[in-house]
Amino acid sequence: MARAFSRADDSLLARWWWTVDRVSLAAFGALMLLGLMLVATASPTVAERISLPPYYFLFRHAVLLGPCAFAVLGLSALGPRWLCRGACLLLVAALAGLVAVLFTGGEVKGAQRWLSLAGQSVQPSEFAKPALIVVTAWAVTRPYGVSLTWGRRAAVGLWAVTVALLLAQPDLGSSVQITAAVAAVAVLAGAPLRLAGFGLAAGAGGLVAAYHALPHVRSRVDRFWDPASGDTYQVDRSLEALSSGGFFGVGPGHGAVKARLPDAHADFMLAVAGEEMGAVLVWAVLALFALILWRGYARLAAGQDMFAVLAGGGLLALLGVQVATHAGSALALIPAKGTTLPFLSYGGSALLSASLTAGAILAFTRIRGQPGLSRGTLTPRGAWP
């Protein structure tokens, strides 16, 4: 493949090939294939329980994988300007969807998250997340030379509106994820670290203290935000699955947790993976995401475009926080929150949104040196050790 493009080739395709992070691209591809496998093992049980054809979820997931792969590749070839325009349009659409969902959305387990669009169920919050990050990054970098503050105020305003709409559903998990990712953008954009650290500590400490210290708060919070997590049933089943899987698992298809947890194919996919293929697979999944984050931030450290650094950094943070909340829930490190594991969980909106995020990350982490130079000189000044 590498032979297909000469470094002297100046075509769009050749420029993309030599500038994109091919290791991360391969990691995303591996995650998508792994996801297909996990949906294949976890979803037939769930589908049969709710009286759907056994391969209903698998079929839908597989059909969506093609467009998603195309979206990853296509977005990764776009320049920052186009990504920004696309993100603005997507954010407008997603916010409209979030408003609509409050009035017309179907209620599933006590929360209104789903919108029916052209016969398909769409979850606008999944698309609001990456779009808001890119738009925030654009807003805080935009006003060079005009005014330093209006862009930041606009960014804070957009964040507040989005989080308010999410909390109205209610969707605490997405609110926390989006807030963490916006905070990452703010840190990169130069927010005082003391302020960021203080805010983080105060927010987290307050949440944790209230949650653990007062049983009635804990119970009310649980029931208010997510009625399904009113007891510890789900987390107990998840831990039981992971410990029975041990290091090498009980074997693909032999797991039991998918039969016990109503949403195992989405919110507890890591437990399914750990039970059937052991901690080895859990580590492999975490390693793939860690690889993407590590390489992504390393390449951004050499980024020459402030918008690309902020947007790419924010999207990487969003990806990392999503993985951390899913894995943290499954491993009982944080209160159970129904969030998907990007690429591995079933869920059309989540898969498409994860693909958009991945494509944008690959685009923002491309190294835009002067084409035609040797590989060594592609590295911008002072960036790579």
Place this chain on the structure above:
Amino acid sequence: MHRPSDTLRQAQGRTALLRMGFALMFLILALRAGEVASWPPPPQPHPYEEPQRPRRGNIVDARGALLATDIAGQSLYADPHLIAEPDTTAQALARIFPNAGDMTQKLRQDARFVWLARHISPAQARAVLEIGEPGLVFRAEPERVYPQGPLAAHLIGHTDVDGRGLAGVERAFDGALAAGQDVRLTIDIRLQHALEREIGAAMETFSAKAGAGAILEIATGRVLAGASLPDFDPARAGAASADRRFNRLTLGVYELGSLFKVFSTAAFLEAYPKEGLAARFDTREPLRSGRFVIRDYHPEERILTTAEVFEHSSNIGAALMAERVGTERLKAFYAALGLLEPMPAWPLSEVGRPLVPRPWRDISTLTVSYGHGIAVSPLQLATAAAAVLGDGRLRAPKIVEEIGAPVAARQVLSTATAQTMHTLARLVVTGGTAKEADVLGYAIGGKTGTAEKPGATGGYDSTRIISSFVGVFPAHAPRYLILIMVDEPKGTKASYGYATGGWVAAPAVARLVQSMAHILMIPPIGESGNNV
């Protein structure tokens, strides 16, 4: 105020901060995943490991027909940890097992084994499979079935859901059966069916509430059939009422009235062998003894011979005989026949204790001569009658076949007296109270009984009676003894309003003997024993 290049440089620097932060976060997650993976494995499913009970032995009749056996069955239990949606699963189960109680509560237990339904049918198992819930599990369990249904249910008995004997042979021979040994009964299921059919028909014709009966082989004491009606299906004994489960043949005790004249007449013949049949008894006036007055049901109002007293069932005559025998001798004779104590050798645990006069006054001697003031179980009476109307030897009734075991027999009256009793019993059928019992060629002899039941307020209730007949055939050398008892029959138009032993039980015995003749292929014979 930063210049753009400063902010870019700062942003580049801070990516390292995020990189390290996420690296730390993922490290924690990976360590936690390793920790959870190294926990001891959680409790395994299905820890309930009670050893499967071995196959229980069969119960068969004398000819080998299957009366009780184990078949491969299955039971349903739940592993609640595997059940994701207890409420909907419980609803689906409730449609299959409508009477199984609160399934939701069972499915929500924090356990790995909860019985849901024992011994389910294949159709139910299929319906459970169609729910498709992996937490619903089947366990193979032998299931006790009774191919003959309710036939001989009180003798065969039944088991609990775990296959432990609760009644009848199932209980008395639980050890052997649980060890897988078969138990062969003396019952002949064909005779059993004939007996239950005839008692049932008599009960229906005369709107009776219950009945009992037995067929004994006189030479061995083997019980060829033993019935207690109404009956029940032993496979579903738990669902049957206590009244249906009550064993009227061996556990219930009844005042059987004039059937006791068999014993009091034999006692008189034993006490006065020379006078014997030549004795005369004046039955023209009711017999007064203290505040008691003994009357006859159909007074002959003349002086009767011993044979006539028996033939016409005179209470006065029987009392006069008993008076001459005396209290001590009569009591001793009844005791020798085993009528005053519970049957000692009956192997099953359902044995009734006779009700005898306490204290035994002289008036008691007069009343027990015609069966008042003494209550025994029907099988107990049949056993004693088999001795008196048979060869004078008392044999404990047998229900389980003991190949090669000697028959323990005790002479309780002289052979001559027994011979005389055959003749008297035959007279009852040819010219006395049991003409309806006669079957040409089978020389049935016997005695009817019609006893008023004790009333609710003391004394006797003339509207509630027990009608019975005890008979032997062939009368010149009896081989079989038959007892049929019907509880609270009501007279019909065809019986001119009568519901006496002669009207109710005697014809039932006649029809039973006809069936027995066919089943056992007994050729008809002449009155003196020669071929017809």
